[in-house]
Amino acid sequence: MIEACSVDTVRAAEQPLLDAGLGDLLMRRAARGLARECERQLRLTTPDGALRGTTAVLLVGSGNNGGDGLWAGSFLRARGVAVTAVLTGSRVHEDGLAALRAAGGSVLRLSDHDDAAHRRNADLPDSVAAAGPVGVDQAVSLMASAHLVVDAVLGTGASGGLRGAVAELVAAFHDRAPEQGRGTGQRTPRVVACDLVSGVSGDTGEAPEPLLRAHATVTFGAAKTGHVVSPGEQVTGELTVVPIGIEDRLGDAAVHRLEAQDVLAAWPRPGATDTKYSRGVLGVVAGAPSYPGAAIMCTQAAVNAGAGMVRFLGDSTARAMVLARSPEVVCSDDQPWDVHVQAWLAGPGVVGDESQAARVQAVIEAKEPAVLDAGALDAAARSVADARLGPHKVLTPHAGELSQIFEWLHGFGLCDAAVERSDIEAAPLHWAREAARLTGATVLLKGATTVIASPVGDAASSSGAGECLCLSVGDASPWLATAGSGDTLAGILGTVLAHVAEHPQALAGLGDWARGAGRWAAAAALGAGLHALASRVRGESPVPPSVLAENVRAVLTRP
Numbered sequence: 001m002i003e004a005c006s007v008d009t010v011r012a013a014e015q016p017l018l019d020a021g022l023g024d025l026l027m028r029r030a031a032r033g034l035a036r037e038c039e040r041q042l043r044l045t046t047p048d049g050a051l052r053g054t055t056a057v058l059l060v061g062s063g064n065n066g067g068d069g070l071w072a073g074s075f076l077r078a079r080g081v082a083v084t085a086v087l088t089g090s091r092v093h094e095d096g097l098a099a100l101r102a103a104g105g106s107v108l109r110l111s112d113h114d115d116a117a118h119r120r121n122a123d124l125p126d127s128v129a130a131a132g133p134v135g136v137d138q139a140v141s142l143m144a145s146a147h148l149v150v151d152a153v154l155g156t157g158a159s160g161g162l163r164g165a166v167a168e169l170v171a172a173f174h175d176r177a178p179e180q181g182r183g184t185g186q187r188t189p190r191v192v193a194c195d196l197v198s199g200v201s202g203d204t205g206e207a208p209e210p211l212l213r214a215h216a217t218v219t220f221g222a223a224k225t226g227h228v229v230s231p232g233e234q235v236t237g238e239l240t241v242v243p244i245g246i247e248d249r250l251g252d253a254a255v256h257r258l259e260a261q262d263v264l265a266a267w268p269r270p271g272a273t274d275t276k277y278s279r280g281v282l283g284v285v286a287g288a289p290s291y292p293g294a295a296i297m298c299t300q301a302a303v304n305a306g307a308g309m310v311r312f313l314g315d316s317t318a319r320a321m322v323l324a325r326s327p328e329v330v331c332s333d334d335q336p337w338d339v340h341v342q343a344w345l346a347g348p349g350v351v352g353d354e355s356q357a358a359r360v361q362a363v364i365e366a367k368e369p370a371v372l373d374a375g376a377l378d379a380a381a382r383s384v385a386d387a388r389l390g391p392h393k394v395l396t397p398h399a400g401e402l403s404q405i406f407e408w409l410h411g412f413g414l415c416d417a418a419v420e421r422s423d424i425e426a427a428p429l430h431w432a433r434e435a436a437r438l439t440g441a442t443v444l445l446k447g448a449t450t451v452i453a454s455p456v457g458d459a460a461s462s463s464g465a466g467e468c469l470c471l472s473v474g475d476a477s478p479w480l481a482t483a484g485s486g487d488t489l490a491g492i493l494g495t496v497l498a499h500v501a502e503h504p505q506a507l508a509g510l511g512d513w514a515r516g517a518g519r520w521a522a523a524a525a526l527g528a529g530l531h532a533l534a535s536r537v538r539g540e541s542p543v544p545p546s547v548l549a550e551n552v553r554a555v556l557t558r559p
């Protein structure tokens with residue numbers, strides 16, 4: 001599990017140490033960790049793994065992030081790496097600069113098109129003014145010919161994305177970066193980000209272009225939210241958290257990130273005395289004449305994920321198709337209120353079919369927990385006009401569907417404005433939280449990183465204000481972006497929900513947050529995690545949803 005913190009949480013943990021005059025010590029620890037990762041990356045670029053003869057370019061901003069970079073540069077210099085720092089701001093961390101100079105590093109100053117005017121206007125300190133100017137084109141060439149580029153422009157003190165000459169530099173570098181390494185198979189230069197890829201928000205994961213996409217990011221004390229949610233995660237590369245002595249002082253995590261081992265350890269497995277009922281019965285309302293496959297895929301996934309029993313409600317054609325693929329599913333044309341289940345899954349493939357739509361509505365109003373997917377999302381959003389849904393109802397939109405949900409909510413006067421799909425893609429965590437707050441439901445927003453937001457604590461009360469439990473799940477194969485994979489996910493989610501409904505403490509091992517109302521978000525994250533693992537059973541290869549459903553069993557098979 002990665003416990004990712006907000007920038008404020010990390011700063012609050014640092015403050016007592018800064019007050020005690022230990023800022024330099026913290027920075028030195030951070031820089032040592034950064035230098036270690038830089039060395040590792042540099043060794044990847046040479047045939048014999050040697051450091052001598054390698055070159056590193058540091059992009060150095062005006063704050064402490066730049067200070068970390070400069071100190072790390074001085075440590076690399078001591079290991080024989082030729083280091084050039086390019087100062088990008090009108091200030092610099094003076095001690096870090098002195099350390100790099102003393103270690104024999106070169107220092108340049110990124111100049112804009114009118115360097116003389118820039119110097120006059122910026123009122124540069126002597127240390128910066130003394131550095132030779134380097135234009136954007138020249139700096140791009142330096143970076144492109146280096147073995148390593150260290151991005152130490154902006155960290156947790158950034159407000160917004162890169163600006164000015166350094167933004168130009170980064171955009172131009174990406175246009176020109178060579179794709180092949182020097183006979184090592186590794187693309188050079190390797191890019192290591194200090195703390196955050198510069199411009200990525202540590203709190204929201206927003207990642208405005210231009211950005212220096214990193215092969216690796218080294219962060220300090222704790223992962224930040226921006227490392228574990230989209231789009232920040234997608235530019236972060238491999239993440240290393242370096243302890244700097246603040247770890248015991250950290251407050252609560254802002255986002256809990258489930259990793260593969262968490263999913264496998266927490267996945268509910270039957271005990272010797274379990275029965276099909278105690279393991280959880282899942283009721284499914286899915287499929288319509290125009291989308292019969294959805295019913296097949298979600299029921300198959302639920303069976304393979306280990307549901308105690310799957311009960312499918314639908315017409316005779318859909319029932320015959322479901323039974324042909326999964327004879328273990330109990331099929332009927334009952335209404336939801338006629339059958340007893342622990343949890344529901346409603347919506348996959350439910351389009352243009354009145355009797356299924358009526359069942360979906362009954363599921364939304366039922367007291368049991370439910371996964372509300374695809375064709376159930378609009379109805380769920382409409383129902384919020386009458387009553388909030390509660391965290392035991394799990395909405396599973398992608399960005400386009402969430403935009404549609406906001407349109408409904410806006411129509412009911414529940415939010416100020418509609419939200420475009422592109423806005424949601426730019427800040428998925430923010431909008432998932434907002435949707436959870438407004439609907440009262442747990443919201444699982446699908447994407448490159450899936451985020452789950454659930455209104456727990458005060459937010460679940462009628463005031464709608466207060467806390468939101470946030471989780472994220474990554475590592476899904478990009479091949480998952482295919483029709484039907486959402487149906488498979490829905491089936492898996494329904495299975496966990498049914499189990500958790502019967503065993504409220506089942507996921508408590510994940511953390512205290514997974515108890516009480518938080519268990520529904522935990523269940524959703526667990527389901528998304530299993531889905532991601534199933535997508536990679538055969539490495540990165542196509543995973544049609546029916547294969548995915550089969551893969552679920554492979555993931556859960558204990559040797």
Ligand SMILES: NC(=O)C1=CN([C@@H]2O[C@H](COP(=O)(O)OP(=O)(O)OC[C@H]3O[C@@H](n4cnc5c(N)ncnc54)[C@H](OP(=O)(O)O)[C@@H]3O)[C@@H](O)[C@H]2O)[C@@H](O)CC1
Nearest residue numbers: 014026027030063064065154155156157158159160161195
């Ligand atoms: N605190 C600690 O104990 C430890 C902290 N550590 C390290 O410190 C980092 C945080 O340092 P920080 O607070 O100095 O902020 P940081 O991100 O370097 O620079 C912000 C400066 O940049 C500017 N600026 C802002 N936005 C901008 C933009 N869009 N585009 C261009 N410029 C922009 C603005 O300066 P201005 O423009 O106002 O001169 C602002 O002051 C943290 O990430 C970690 O690496 C570690 O050493 C461990 C111990």
Ligand SMILES: [K+]
Nearest residue numbers: 151154196198
């Ligand atoms: K950075």
